[in-house]
Amino acid sequence: MFHRVLQRSWLKLMRPPAELAVERQRTYQVFMQIYLFAILAHISFVPVIHWLDSSLLQLVNSLCIVTNLVAILLHRRHHFTLALLLKVLANISLITLGGMLMGQHTGFEYYFFIVLFEILISEMRRHIKLLLVLSLLALSLISVNWLYGRMGIWPHGGDALKVLHSLNLACAGTLFTCIILQMHFITERTELRFRTDASHDSLTGVFNRRAIFTQAEALWQRGIDFSLLLLDADHFKSINDTHGHSAGDQVLRHLARLLDKTLRDSDCIGRVGGEEFLVLLPRTCTREAQSGALRLRHRLAEQPCRLDALTLPVTLSMGLAQSHEVTTLRDLVELADRRLYLAKSSGRDQLVIEGGEEVAAYAGGSAAVRVAGD
Ligand SMILES: Nc1nc2c(ncn2[C@@H]2O[C@H](COP(=O)(O)OP(=O)(O)OP(=O)(O)O)[C@@H](O)[C@H]2O)c(=O)[nH]1
Numbered sequence: 452m453f454h455r456v457l458q459r460s461w462l463k464l465m466r467p468p469a470e471l472a473v474e475r476q477r478t479y480q481v482f483m484q485i486y487l488f489a490i491l492a493h494i495s496f497v498p499v500i501h502w503l504d505s506s507l508l509q510l511v512n513s514l515c516i517v518t519n520l521v522a523i524l525l526h527r528r529h530h531f532t533l534a535l536l537l538k539v540l541a542n543i544s545l546i547t548l549g550g551m552l553m554g555q556h557t558g559f560e561y562y563f564f565i566v567l568f569e570i571l572i573s574e575m576r577r578h579i580k581l582l583l584v585l586s587l588l589a590l591s592l593i594s595v596n597w598l599y600g601r602m603g604i605w606p607h608g609g610d611a612l613k614v615l616h617s618l619n620l621a622c623a624g625t626l627f628t629c630i631i632l633q634m635h636f637i638t639e640r641t642e643l644r645f646r647t648d649a650s651h652d653s654l655t656g657v658f659n660r661r662a663i664f665t666q667a668e669a670l671w672q673r674g675i676d677f678s679l680l681l682l683d684a685d686h687f688k689s690i691n692d693t694h695g696h697s698a699g700d701q702v703l704r705h706l707a708r709l710l711d712k713t714l715r716d717s718d719c720i721g722r723v724g725g726e727e728f729l730v731l732l733p734r735t736c737t738r739e740a741q742s743g744a745l746r747l748r749h750r751l752a753e754q755p756c757r758l759d760a761l762t763l764p765v766t767l768s769m770g771l772a773q774s775h776e777v778t779t780l781r782d783l784v785e786l787a788d789r790r791l792y793l794a795k796s797s798g799r800d801q802l803v804i805e806g807g808e809e810v811a812a813y814a815g816g817s818a819a820v821r822v823a824g825d
Pocket of ligand 1: 687
């Protein structure tokens with residue numbers, strides 16, 4: 452029973468906030484564990500420090516517990532850097548004070564490398580990480596050489612040993628930094644490639660079916676109003692049949708490129724079927740979405756896909772729906788799909804939106820926007 456409660460609380464603490472980007476969730480969980488393990492470690496030190504009878508060390512150790520608790524709160528509120536800096540500050544104080552009070556060979560210096568590690572795997576910018584690490588290395592060299600020497604706890608053996616000690620610390624710190632930074636960089640790059648492969652359509656480079664629906668789900672969950680546009684190339688089969696499959700592929704790539712160029716950066720584009728695309732336009736009313744769709748239609752007519760001497764014109768049928776028109780995401784997709792179907796069955800090359808009257812055509816003259824009675 453107790454085990455279950457503990458496990459549930461642990462999982463609850465580890466769960467990243469839903470609004471946090473998926474690529475940041477791993478770091479979020481790693482640091483949450485770092486703070487929790489640090490608290491457990493500091494608690495385990497309490498009886499030993501009590502035995503050593505050092506009230507100053509006990510005070511700093513207790514402050515470290517409090518600091519890690521504060522770091523958890525800050526971390527949960529997305530103040531990641533501030534949380535980490537607090538923890539680093541507390542740890543450095545403990546390492547320095549522990550070394551000064553208990554002597555150099557009581558093991559406090561081992562934690563220095565943990566501090567470096569935490570900084571290096573954090574989400575801080577690379578040059579800030581380097582700056583921090585170099586400052587800490589310099590600080591530790593100064594404290595070892597000056598502070599320990601001044602307090603008479605420096606090991607005997609002459610200057611050569613002191614230089615050797617400093618060199619070892621500087622080299623070990625630099626090597627450690629390079630290895631961890633490089634490892635972290637390679638892991639992140641590989642992870643990004645896998646994530647991109649898993650979420651993007653390899654032919655067109657836009658989101659794949661699963662990823663675009665995940666994006667739609669996220670917008671829906673966050674209660675953001677958005678327009679959903681479903682578009683499908685007309686008579687695409689005839690392009691394949693007449694010019695070959697690879698010509699059809701080029702048309703799809705061209706279409707995805709035009710979509711990307713025409714829409715805003717905040718809009719999401721996904722390929723949900725052979726020649727069918729789904730576009731999410733956050734915080735966009737029908738009129739704005741309609742003008743975006745017609746802009747696309749206009750551009751596609753002006754800039755058809757060209758393959759050597761061959762021009763491959765293609766038109767689009769589109770269905771547009773608004774998130775506030777329905778009560779579930781599934782209904783929203785179905786509504787856009789019905790409007791797309793209506794655009795197809797009404798002669799293709801047109802956009803069907805909500806409402807009750809036929810809207811005038813775009814500059815070309817033919818009826819480009821139809822209002823469906825759903
Ligand atoms: N080149 C290429 N063709 C594809 C791809 N995926 C699906 N298709 C083809 O897309 C065509 C879709 O044909 P249909 O569903 O009949 O649609 P359509 O010819 O566009 O007709 P309407 O949608 O009714 O205007 C089929 O010939 C599929 O083989 C792809 O990745 N590349």
